[in-house]
Amino acid sequence: MLSISNLHARIGEKEIVKGLSLQINPGEVHAIMGPNGAGKSTLASVLAGREEYEVTGGSVLFEGQDLLEMAPEERAAEGIFLAFQYPVEIPGVSTTNFLKTAMNEIRKHRGQDQLDAVQFLKLMKEKMKLVNIDQSLLSRSLNEGFSGGEKKRNEIFQMAMLEPKLAILDETDSGLDIDALRIVAEGVNQLRSPERSTIVVTHYQRLLDYIVPDYVHVLYKGRIVKSGPKELALELEEKGYDWIKAEAEVNQ
Amino acid sequence: MNPSFSSYNQFKDQLLAAFRTNEARMNGESRTPVHQVRRAALKQFDLLGFPTIRHEEWKYSNVSGLFKEAFELDELSPITTDDLATLEIPNLDGNILYFVNGQYHPELSRIISPAGQVQISSLADALKADADFIGSHFARYADYQDNAFTALNTALATDGAVIRIPDNTTVEQPIILRFITDGRQKNIASQPRNLILVGQNAEVTVAESYRTLGDRASFVNVVTEIVLERDARMQYYKVQNETEQSYHIGTTQVNQTDNTHFYSATVTLNGNFVRNNLNIVLNGQHAEAFMYGLYMPNGKQHVDNHTLVDHAMPNSYSSELYKGILDDNGTGVFNGKIYVRPDAQKTNAYQSCKNVVLAPGASMNTKPQLEIFADDVKCSHGTTTGQLNDEALFYMRSRGIPKDEARTLLLYAFSQDVLSQIKIQPIREYLENVVTQKLGK
């Protein structure tokens, strides 16, 4: 589904992603962990198409297509979704209006009919229940004045509405209380299917109790320096990153 | 002598001569108090001359373009209802008065409110019918000593709208004053003059709309004087959708007394050169004034909003929000003055001006001016000028909304803070449509 090989990306003069490779097959859940500043959010942004990041080498194929050639909106239409680590406030645009516009743009891109108001509302009601989100929140300006947890829950709500093929969750668990964490995890698990894949960026094993990954990767200094089964997350929780860093320096 | 200087003098001479022509046509009216005021105003205009950019109030707004055109004054237009079709505001209902090249056209207009609710007439008719009454209000509020354009208007004004609302009356239908310049054949200048008197505990909604037909130059120099007697309420909208060849200079002067509420929105969609002065005197306790503004100059358009709120008495409230979207080589000016007089304790005054600059050639000048002489007051002001938020754009695009669409959605939302204030629904919808079209370009 997603095939990243030897990816290099920089912002300004600073190289942040330095030869990163990763292979994700349909239906898989991959967790990416790693110390602060390692480049996890940068990788997520590059995959979503943020123009500030310049790709200086390597390739990314999504379902066989060159992802790097596509505009962010095309990537979304092709089925990529990024739940932001820091969701952006959109003053004056309600979640409802925003999502309706987004869904219909995506449908247009795919040559599907536009959703009418009734169909849209029905879908919204269904997904609201799934992530336990309140109507009043959805009528307010998107993310404006939302609490940290509300923003994250809203990201998952949007994901549930858009049903992406590849969801990238960038620290969606941080700032969530225990109940919200479970709800978010359920939202993700509901979407799990043999065709859909998920990248979960997290610092905590806790989330991985709910969203059980097929693989765990450690990103350090812009590269994947270690990959393993879900037990790797437990080991990291126990021992921290020093041993990984030491290994990585030796291997360089 | 350089050419622009000579054309400056030519234009000024032409305006002075027009005054003499008007005067010669008068029959008895020249001895009325109104005409004495006109004379004084003409003298003042002659003395002041047109402002240059050396004038503090005109530093960023250069009117010299006016002198490059030769304008016809008092040009009658043979316009018909069919000609106006392209300028219609869909579904608009209410009292609709048409002024073409400054002159009232009753055959195009429609007054539907009963006379018991409101008396609506043209200034020309009111001067004939009740010169003393007009004399007791004309130029009593809008100062012409320091403002050459107000002086010019005061000297040359012959027509406009006179609206009187009796005490304890709500005018149910809005009153829409449509000022049309017929620029199909000639360059046209006009000097409309409006007087709106809202009686005690009365309520009214008035809109002024400005359009130019054809592609010749237009110059509208308008003055509107508004008086709110105690407990009166008014919604006042000024809407400009002019052309690349239009000049608009206008002053709205509002006098508020005890317990009055004034809500205004000034929306400038298009116009080559626009200067709006909105001056509000809060001359009463518990008076409230709300001022909203939206301007979106693109191309080479220039829009200047000067507002003044004069808190003269205690316990009054003013709140102001102006927003600008500037594109291409469009330029904007916001100058917001707030005076709090020594007696005006417990004043609350808030002012905010927010701008989005979309192109490197576009620019905005903002100048809040607070002069506070009382100590127990709450005042705040803030101006921001920035680019469209890239983070927000990326967020929206990452959800599948194409760049142009995302940009339009963000800017439309930005404009809604002002447009949503407009309570005449057909006018609001019309503005929303024009804004959307303009943003989509």
Ligand SMILES: Nc1ncnc2c1ncn2[C@@H]1O[C@H](COP(=O)(O)OP(=O)(O)OP(=O)(O)O)[C@@H](O)[C@H]1O
């Ligand atoms: N716009 C920018 N300008 C300069 N440096 C940047 C910019 N964006 C990111 N960086 C730098 O790139 C590095 C990687 O940042 P990134 O946000 O990808 O880290 P991360 O792995 O997501 O960290 P965290 O766990 O704290 O979220 C950091 O050193 C960061 O300071």
Ligand SMILES: [Mg+2]
């Ligand atoms: Mg991060």
